[in-house]
Amino acid sequence: MSDTHAQTVAFARDTMIEPQDPPLTESGIFKWVRENMFSGWLNILLTVVSLYVIWWALSHVLPWAINGIWNAGSLNECRQIRDATLGPDASAACWAVIAERWPQLIFGFYPPELYWRPILAFVVFLLAVMPVLFPELPRKTMWLSLAAPFVVFWLIWGGSIWGAVSVALGFAVGWAAFTFVGRLAGALVGTIAALLLPVVYWLFLDLPVKSALDAIVPIALTPVETNDIGGFMLALIIGIAGITLSLPLGILLALGRQSNMLIINKTCVFFIEVIRGVPLIVWLFTASLLLNYFLPPGTNFDLMLRVIIMVTLFASAYIAEVVRGGLAALPRGQYEAADALGLDYWKSMRLIILPQALKISIPGIVNTFIGLFKDTTLVVFIGLLDPIGLTNSIRATTEWNGIYWELFVFIGLLFFAFCFTMGQYSLYLERKLRREHR
Structure with missing residues (x-):
């Protein structure tokens, strides 16, 4: 190639190619x-x-779902409408049972004229849990979160408002004992006082304080028996109470299992292994049948409260192992850094160790919560009327004898809505924490 030709040909592009779609x-x-x-x-x-x-x-x-029949008084009437409109061989759901019995599936045998009370209690719960789930909200609303359990209890079960207030005063006594006794005599003595003084108050002062307040300002709602509470409301009460109480207890068990104190360590190990080694249904039968044998004669211990206690203990054992896995996943340097800063055990756990361990444990904790919420259906075996138990009552009537799928689809959708919401919040929390720690 000649030198002249070489000089006329550019060796590099001097214009950009127009961008094109892939x-x-x-x-x-x-x-x-x-x-x-x-x-x-x-x-x-x-x-x-x-x-x-x-x-x-x-x-x-x-x-089957789209061709469903909503206006009918019985299963036979559903079939007659189907045969007349769609043909005898058509596939059509009888949604009329849901249209007629959905209040029973939701509220059990709760008095219909009092439905506003559990609905209001659920709204109070949602407002109270928002500051806990979303820290961006004003922290002043945490007072509603502290008062919500007592307000919800009073709305659902009724009776005098001073019963709930008196129980709340017991917790206030425990907080005051931990604060003031702890400052004077140390954290250990303050913790012991915070555990003992509320028990003394509830045993000896709860009833007199309640009676005195009720005599001065009588404020009460119509009482509702526990046997009238059922359906999905029962599952929510047991599930929410178990989830709320089992998380702090599970964290304490996880810390106790890693403790260097022999008695605390072995006690936590024994509790966790025994609880996890026995199916939940056995513990529910224990709560239903055997727990009364360990109580004083004549004691009437509410069955739902017994179930909540057993469900809480069962879930806390699993959460303890999940949190222990998060603690074990932390590098040893995090513990050494806390010691280097001069923090005591509780401050290092609260400020450095537990936030990181709980972040790692979020998927396992939420998975345990979802399993706990679904396991509330097991209470049907001890006589409580959860949604599954109510389906048996509905199908035992002459109008709806023989219907199956429609009831279970409705119950399944309700459980799916709550479990899916918990799962989505777990993903939201993981993404939020991942962004904050970049």
Whole structure:
């Protein structure tokens, strides 16, 4: 090639090529489908089989659900309407049982004229839990979170408002004992006083204080028996109480299992292993049948309270192991850093160790909560009317004898809504903590 020709040809581009869109197969949904569903012969086969199974299921379920009958007084009436409108061989759900019996599935045998009370209690609970779940909210609203358990109890069970106030005063006595006795005699003595003084108050002063306040300002709601509480409301009460109480207890058990103090360590190990080694249904039967044998004669210990105690203990054992896994995952340097800062045991746990361990343990903790909430259906075996138990009562009537799927689909959707919400909050919390620690 001559020198003249070499000098006329540029060796580098002096203009930029106009930007162009990527090929259709390399962007958007087409790229995702190609990479995840048709990337190889095995993926193609699994995709085809999966699509067929989904089509087969939807082709049977959707007509059954969409063609459902909502206005009928019995299963036989549902069938007559189906035969007249869709034909005798048509697939149609009898949603009329849900339209007629949904209050019973939600509230059990709670008096219908008092439905506003559990609804208001649920609203109070949602308002109280918001500052706990979302720290961005004003911290002043935490007072509502502290008062909510007593307000919810009074709204659901009724009776004198001073009963709930008197119980709350017992916790206030414990807090005051921990604060003032702890300052004077140390944290250990303050903790012991915070545990003992409320018990003394509830045993000897609770009833006189309640009676005196009730005589001065009588404020009461119509009492409702525990036997009238059932349905999904029962599952919510047991599930929420178990979740709320088991988390702090599980954290204490996890710390106790890692303690260097022999008695505390072995006690926590024994408790965790015994509780985890026995099925929940056995503990529920224990709460129902055997717990009264250990109480003074004539003591009437509410069955739902016994169930809540057993469910709380059962869940706390599992949470303890989840939190212990989070503690074990932390590098040893974090403990050494806390010691280097001169922090005592409780401050190092509260400020450095536990925040990181709980962050690691979030998926396991939420998974335990979801399992606990679903396990509330086991109370049907000890006589409490949870949603599953109420389906048996509904199907035992002459109007709805023989109906199955509609009731269980409705109950399943209710449980799915709450469990899915807990799972989504877990993902939100993980993303939030990941962003904050970048």
